[in-house]
Amino acid sequence: MKAIKKLALATACAVATTGAMAEEKVLNVYNWSDYIAEDTLANFEAETGIKVVYDVFDSNDVLEAKLLSGKTGYDVVVPSATFLARQIQAGVFQPLDRSKLPQYENLDAPMMEKLTSHDPDNAYSIPYLWGTTGIGINVGQVTERLGEDMPADSWDLVFNPEIAAKLADCGITMLDAWDEVVPTVLNYLGEDPKSTDTALLNGKVKDTLSAVRPHIRYFHSSQYINDLANGDVCVTVGWSGDILQAMDRADEAENGVEVSYVIPKEGAGLWFDMLAIPKDASHPENAHKFLDFLMRKDVMAGISNYVWYPNAIPGSKEMIDEEITSDPSIYPTPEVEKNLFTFPVYAPKFDRAGSRMWTALKSGK
Amino acid sequence: MNIAQVFTQTLKQSGKKLVVLLPFSWLLVFFLIPFLIVLQISFSESRIAQPPFTDLTSFVDDVYTISLNLFNYIDLYEYDLYLSGYISSVKIAFTATTLCLLIGYPIAYAIAKLPPHTRNLALMLVILPSWTSFLIRIYAWIGILKQNGLINNALMGLGVIEQPLEILHTPIAVYIGIVYAYLPFMVLPIYTNLVKHDSSLLEAAADLGARPIGSFFKITLPLSVSGIVAGSMLVFIPSVGEFVIPELLGGPDTLMIGKLLWSEFFNARNWPGASAVAVVMLLLLILPITIFQRYQAKDLEEQANEH
Numbered sequence: 001m002k003a004i005k006k007l008a009l010a011t012a013c014a015v016a017t018t019g020a021m022a023e024e025k026v027l028n029v030y031n032w033s034d035y036i037a038e039d040t041l042a043n044f045e046a047e048t049g050i051k052v053v054y055d056v057f058d059s060n061d062v063l064e065a066k067l068l069s070g071k072t073g074y075d076v077v078v079p080s081a082t083f084l085a086r087q088i089q090a091g092v093f094q095p096l097d098r099s100k101l102p103q104y105e106n107l108d109a110p111m112m113e114k115l116t117s118h119d120p121d122n123a124y125s126i127p128y129l130w131g132t133t134g135i136g137i138n139v140g141q142v143t144e145r146l147g148e149d150m151p152a153d154s155w156d157l158v159f160n161p162e163i164a165a166k167l168a169d170c171g172i173t174m175l176d177a178w179d180e181v182v183p184t185v186l187n188y189l190g191e192d193p194k195s196t197d198t199a200l201l202n203g204k205v206k207d208t209l210s211a212v213r214p215h216i217r218y219f220h221s222s223q224y225i226n227d228l229a230n231g232d233v234c235v236t237v238g239w240s241g242d243i244l245q246a247m248d249r250a251d252e253a254e255n256g257v258e259v260s261y262v263i264p265k266e267g268a269g270l271w272f273d274m275l276a277i278p279k280d281a282s283h284p285e286n287a288h289k290f291l292d293f294l295m296r297k298d299v300m301a302g303i304s305n306y307v308w309y310p311n312a313i314p315g316s317k318e319m320i321d322e323e324i325t326s327d328p329s330i331y332p333t334p335e336v337e338k339n340l341f342t343f344p345v346y347a348p349k350f351d352r353a354g355s356r357m358w359t360a361l362k363s364g365k
Numbered sequence: 366m367n368i369a370q371v372f373t374q375t376l377k378q379s380g381k382k383l384v385v386l387l388p389f390s391w392l393l394v395f396f397l398i399p400f401l402i403v404l405q406i407s408f409s410e411s412r413i414a415q416p417p418f419t420d421l422t423s424f425v426d427d428v429y430t431i432s433l434n435l436f437n438y439i440d441l442y443e444y445d446l447y448l449s450g451y452i453s454s455v456k457i458a459f460t461a462t463t464l465c466l467l468i469g470y471p472i473a474y475a476i477a478k479l480p481p482h483t484r485n486l487a488l489m490l491v492i493l494p495s496w497t498s499f500l501i502r503i504y505a506w507i508g509i510l511k512q513n514g515l516i517n518n519a520l521m522g523l524g525v526i527e528q529p530l531e532i533l534h535t536p537i538a539v540y541i542g543i544v545y546a547y548l549p550f551m552v553l554p555i556y557t558n559l560v561k562h563d564s565s566l567l568e569a570a571a572d573l574g575a576r577p578i579g580s581f582f583k584i585t586l587p588l589s590v591s592g593i594v595a596g597s598m599l600v601f602i603p604s605v606g607e608f609v610i611p612e613l614l615g616g617p618d619t620l621m622i623g624k625l626l627w628s629e630f631f632n633a634r635n636w637p638g639a640s641a642v643a644v645v646m647l648l649l650l651i652l653p654i655t656i657f658q659r660y661q662a663k664d665l666e667e668q669a670n671e672h
């Protein structure tokens with residue numbers, strides 16, 4: 001009996017020491033769907049021997065609910081900057097240890113400066129990819145319905161009821177993310193996209209959306225990639241890279257569908273997806289290694305080449321296909337950039353008002 | 366009475382208690398405790414923190430206070446989308462249950478009339494689809510119903526229609542989904558009831574000159590009411606709170622309380638509000654659950670009397 005006790009004690013000690021010395025070689029990552037290159041994880045595993053357990057989501061809301069319930073089991077998560085700001089306030093992340101991130105200097109300094117409005121001192125996060133919220137178009141179907149003089153570069157395509165009515169039969173879809181659509185509508189109406197005026201929200205914004213509501217087939221944040229590529233829908237309010245992926249898939253399928261992505265002339269929302277480590281992550285060491293890996297020029301270039309989203313590592317640009325870097329809908333030109341606005345961070349009260357307006361709108365009430 | 370007898374006696378009694386204890390502790394752990402947690406959250410306030418709601422109890426200056434915040438229930442009452450959500454959920458569940466009954470009863474009846482050895486095969490066929498994940502089966506319906514899907518392609522290929530039918534993302538798709546998913550829950554209880562019927566009753570009726578249709582409505586149908594009630598409740602109760610089917614197959618205008626609850630919880634990040642929605646939904650379901658219980662109890666009693 002004594003011998004067994006001793007043995008047990010010895011094992012316990014051994015476990016305790018190895019625990020302190022090195023983490024088990026596992027990393028749990030929770031990222032957006034279709035949001036990494038095919039070989040990124042395999043390369044990381046080969047280089048570090050850390051096994052990556054990879055899981056995906058398609059809405060910030062789902063990620064936030066998991067983070068707020070605590071102990072998600074994930075070591076790296078990728079919220080958008082507006083959501084990250086609130087999550088930092090809720091205290092769900094651990095500060096990054098920059099001594100473990102030698103590649104940190106590769107990050108785009110002006111962008112990091114801009115991001116301090118969401119993450120003061122850049123203490124908790126680094127940018128992963130960024131993009132715009134614009135319009136994806138099935139060129140053939142839309143031209144057929146609107147003729148050559150279609151307003152291809154305007155939000156009128158979606159928010160003007162007369163035009164939307166003509167496109168309803170080939171399918172208009174919208175992101176199921178009110179916190180991006182509302183600022184977009186405000187901007188279209190010539191108001192401040194950051195406005196948190198509930199009267200405006202339930203007045204002009206809702207009226208604009210309600211007028212086109214009958215012509216919208218569905219509100220969803222990932223379904224449209226396939227549907228746009230297959231020709232099941234023809235106009236979609238979506239995320240730049242996702243629509244470009246649809247374009248790519250349609251090309252590969254050679255199904256005669258021509259997809260294009262537009263940043264409308266009225267302007268569009270700009271967003272950043274951020275890498276952060278939850279406070280209760282079980283493998284923070286591995287997480288830091290992964291973040292460092294993701295700041296390498298060759299790695300980020302590989303990801304941008306695959307997902308068609310720009311990254312925050314300027315040094316990677318020369319390794320990215322010219323087809324991507326020269327496309328102003330992906331890397332906006334300075335003129336287009338002037339029209340881009342960042343999405344605001346909302347207080348709980350406006351959050352509730354916005355979400356309810358959205359639910360009511362979606363159900364057609 | 367010797368010691369051995371006393372011993373077996375106590376063992377029997379404690380055994381009885383143990384048998385009752387098991388289902389009760391199951392309910393306690395997996396139903397009552399989670400419900401109390403939801404109830405507690407419904408009386409709190411939301412905040413930006415982890416977890417995103419306040420504690421009901423506080424201990425300040427040696428005073429222990431419990432504060433119940435009724436705001437979420439008042440808010441629920443004042444926000445009329447919820448009322449229409451509840452009504453529309455009940456409506457959809459009711460229609461789906463009726464459809465299930467109309468389709469399920471003949472199936473159950475046919476199976477009960479089969480010779481005993483083919484019955485099991487038929488029952489197997491009813492249950493077999495549920496060996497695949499519920500979620501995957503609902504996803505499969507997307508492929509069948511969508512614009513470029515199986516049904517539309519087949520009908521257009523045959524020249525029956527020229528424009529694809531819009532079925533997916535409409536209430537029709539939701540009904541198809543619910544009826545498809547819950548049909549076995551209707552068929553099985555009705556079958557169990559029908560198969561126990563004494564066929565001599567029908568023979569006697571025939572001898573006395575009753576037509577088959579007449580004896581079905583006078584004998585079989587009334588005798589199978591408890592099966593119908595059981596099946597209907599098993600379909601109706603989960604349908605009211607259904608989330609997956611309206612989310613995947615329904616359009617944005619398919620208003621169901623499960624979806625509203627989701628958006629209150631995930632999109633509005635209002636956990637206390639979502640909990641209040643859940644509590645009210647449970648209260649709504651108490652009535653049908655009681656009816657179900659009563660019929661079951663009656664059924665059991667009748668069975669006990671027969672033996």
